[in-house]
Amino acid sequence: MNHRERFFAALELREPDLVPITDLGLDPPIVQAILRREGAVQSKRIGKGVLSLTGGSETWGSSITYRLAMAEACRRLDFDAVAALSDYSLTTKNYKAKPVDDKRFVDQWGRVMQTSVEGKTTYFVGGTVGTPESLEDYEPPDAFDPDITEMMERILKPVRSEDTVIMAQCHSAWHLAFQVRGGIDKIVVDFYRNRSFARKLMDKVGRACQRFAEAMAEAGVDVLFVTDDYADNHGPLMSPKLFREYELPYLKRIVEIGKKHGVPVMKHSDGNLYPILDDIVNTGIVGLHPIEPGAMDLRDVKERYGDRICLLGNVDCRYVLPYGREKDVRRDVRRCVDAAGKGGGFILASSNSLHANVKVENVYTMVDEARKYGRYPLREAA
Amino acid sequence: MIDRFEESIVKLDVEGAVDVYKKLIRSSKASVDEIFEAIGRALDVVGRKYEDKEYFLSELIMAGEVVKEVLKLVEPKYKGDERKAIATVVLATVRGDLHDIGKNILAMLLESSGFKVVDLGNDVPAGRIAKAVRENSARILGLSTLLTTTMPEFGNVVEKLNEEGLRKKVKVIVGGAAVNEDVAKRYGVDAWGKTAVEGVRICRQWLV
Numbered sequence: 001m002n003h004r005e006r007f008f009a010a011l012e013l014r015e016p017d018l019v020p021i022t023d024l025g026l027d028p029p030i031v032q033a034i035l036r037r038e039g040a041v042q043s044k045r046i047g048k049g050v051l052s053l054t055g056g057s058e059t060w061g062s063s064i065t066y067r068l069a070m071a072e073a074c075r076r077l078d079f080d081a082v083a084a085l086s087d088y089s090l091t092t093k094n095y096k097a098k099p100v101d102d103k104r105f106v107d108q109w110g111r112v113m114q115t116s117v118e119g120k121t122t123y124f125v126g127g128t129v130g131t132p133e134s135l136e137d138y139e140p141p142d143a144f145d146p147d148i149t150e151m152m153e154r155i156l157k158p159v160r161s162e163d164t165v166i167m168a169q170c171h172s173a174w175h176l177a178f179q180v181r182g183g184i185d186k187i188v189v190d191f192y193r194n195r196s197f198a199r200k201l202m203d204k205v206g207r208a209c210q211r212f213a214e215a216m217a218e219a220g221v222d223v224l225f226v227t228d229d230y231a232d233n234h235g236p237l238m239s240p241k242l243f244r245e246y247e248l249p250y251l252k253r254i255v256e257i258g259k260k261h262g263v264p265v266m267k268h269s270d271g272n273l274y275p276i277l278d279d280i281v282n283t284g285i286v287g288l289h290p291i292e293p294g295a296m297d298l299r300d301v302k303e304r305y306g307d308r309i310c311l312l313g314n315v316d317c318r319y320v321l322p323y324g325r326e327k328d329v330r331r332d333v334r335r336c337v338d339a340a341g342k343g344g345g346f347i348l349a350s351s352n353s354l355h356a357n358v359k360v361e362n363v364y365t366m367v368d369e370a371r372k373y374g375r376y377p378l379r380e381a382a
Numbered sequence: 383m384i385d386r387f388e389e390s391i392v393k394l395d396v397e398g399a400v401d402v403y404k405k406l407i408r409s410s411k412a413s414v415d416e417i418f419e420a421i422g423r424a425l426d427v428v429g430r431k432y433e434d435k436e437y438f439l440s441e442l443i444m445a446g447e448v449v450k451e452v453l454k455l456v457e458p459k460y461k462g463d464e465r466k467a468i469a470t471v472v473l474a475t476v477r478g479d480l481h482d483i484g485k486n487i488l489a490m491l492l493e494s495s496g497f498k499v500v501d502l503g504n505d506v507p508a509g510r511i512a513k514a515v516r517e518n519s520a521r522i523l524g525l526s527t528l529l530t531t532t533m534p535e536f537g538n539v540v541e542k543l544n545e546e547g548l549r550k551k552v553k554v555i556v557g558g559a560a561v562n563e564d565v566a567k568r569y570g571v572d573a574w575g576k577t578a579v580e581g582v583r584i585c586r587q588w589l590v
Contacts, residue, residue: 114505189447192444242440
């Protein structure tokens with residue numbers, strides 16, 4: 001089977017020749033290390049793209065460079081699918097992050113972001129929408145801007161020529177809405193006390209997200225991945241009632257957009273999703289990632305939902321991939337294959353992303369073990 | 383009537399809680415101390431509901447909001463009674479990490495439970511944390527990180543507290559998605575909280 005056949009066999013709950021492999025994200029140091037190790041020539045330095053204070057055509061160009069480099073790294077790793085697009089990093093050529101101070105900036109979605117060089121991370125620390133007036137003035141990015149269309153085409157053209165599956169990361173509403181609002185605490189109080197404001201915010205962000213999903217589907221991606229996080233280790237961040245009222249309609253809408261374009265929609269969320277998992281699966285998603293280790297149990301989810309959705313994950317990227325020895329990585333890959341590989345419907349990936357602190361040797365070990373141990377027919381688990 | 387007050391908090395009913403509070407004070411049916419005790423009991427119920435997954439993070443936040451609205455009214459009386467915060471807690475997300483959702487929730491719950499919270503924010507170096515502990519005579523220090531790679535910073539903070547002769551004066555609790563008992567032992571802290579609710583319970587137990 002080629003990459004596409006393998007990936008789609010798993011997605012359609014059939015047994016492929018091998019357990020497919022992919023990942024939702026590879027941070028720049030990982031991409032760089034892989035390309036260096038593979039002897040791939042990099043004509044341009046891989047920057048952080050949109051997650052920096054530079055902006056303008058430089059950011060636009062470096063986002064494209066990074067995504068293409070990431071696709072190349074995935075190809076070198078023999079991944080079956082690559083997350084080629086993300087609504088976080090699709091910008092216009094004149095986009096420029098607005099500096100707040102020497103550490104923080106406002107991005108194109110209106111989130112206040114902060115970079116920690118030491119932690120090798122950039123993360124949202126605040127929002128820009130706090131009043132009805134600022135919500136009125138708030139302008140999310142437009143996915144159909146010609147610059148964004150051009151950026152998508154520049155990234156997708158070389159990737160399309162391969163047989164790798166093209167995934168695109170988008171959102172439904174919640175995640176970007178709470179970040180634009182400045183925090184979960186603020187939006188939750190809005191849900192209870194300022195319902196019309198909360199609805200307007202969710203709707204404004206949700207509609208922008210839908211346009212991204214439409215634009216990505218029209219650009220020819222193979223899979224849409226909705227990446228709003230709904231839970232922490234304990235459980236959902238909002239009650240099932242609030243989830244159904246405020247967020248679920250927006251997730252359904254993305255699934256509908258996917259169906260309209262014949263593009264399968266998968267869902268990513270960290271944390272313990274059990275109390276809202278039926279709702280999520282009933283939207284018609286075809287896959288779920290990453291079934292977070294420690295918060296949920298891959299084998300249990302396979303037993304309960306494996307006849308309806310494909311599962312993706314869940315090699316531990318908190319301890320095993322950053323700190324584990326070779327045998328720990330191999331053991332964890334086998335754990336995943338044993339738990340969810342039977343009968344197909346499983347795609348191996350990390351439990352979140354190949355972040356900057358993951359050991360590159362462990363990524364190679366993960367792929368090696370998956371290719372050896374993940375060959376169908378699978379051996380019976382001990 | 384104090385039962386109705388507690389019930390309003392548990393039901394996340396801001397207007398109800400404020401209304402009953404005003405009636406209680408107007409009719410002198412409850413002292414400020416009794417109000418605080420009732421808030422503590424109500425938050426215990428909310429915490430239990432959270433642990434039983436009847437309530438979720440959203441309801442914890444909303445319970446904090448209800449208490450915050452009530453405290454806006456209590457504040458003048460509270461000062462008049464010279465009622466002091468039960469203890470000062472310094473909170474920080476350690477150097478190298480920017481994730482602060484859990485820390486912020488803990489801050490809100492601690493304040494609702496009568497603690498004074500000095501929140502240093504995120505990406506805070508050990509030296510600044512030790513300084514804040516000393517300057518605020520904090521009895522408790524809460525450290526948070528989501529990333530496994532920044533966990534060693536817990537150890538650096540403990541070392542700094544030792545260097546400055548503060549370690550024996552302050553209890554240290556850590557939290558974060560990847561934190562567990564082993565982490566707490568490894569870095570020589572006093573406790574770890576799996577959830578913000580558990581964190582508050584531990585802080586309260588330390589003061590008994």
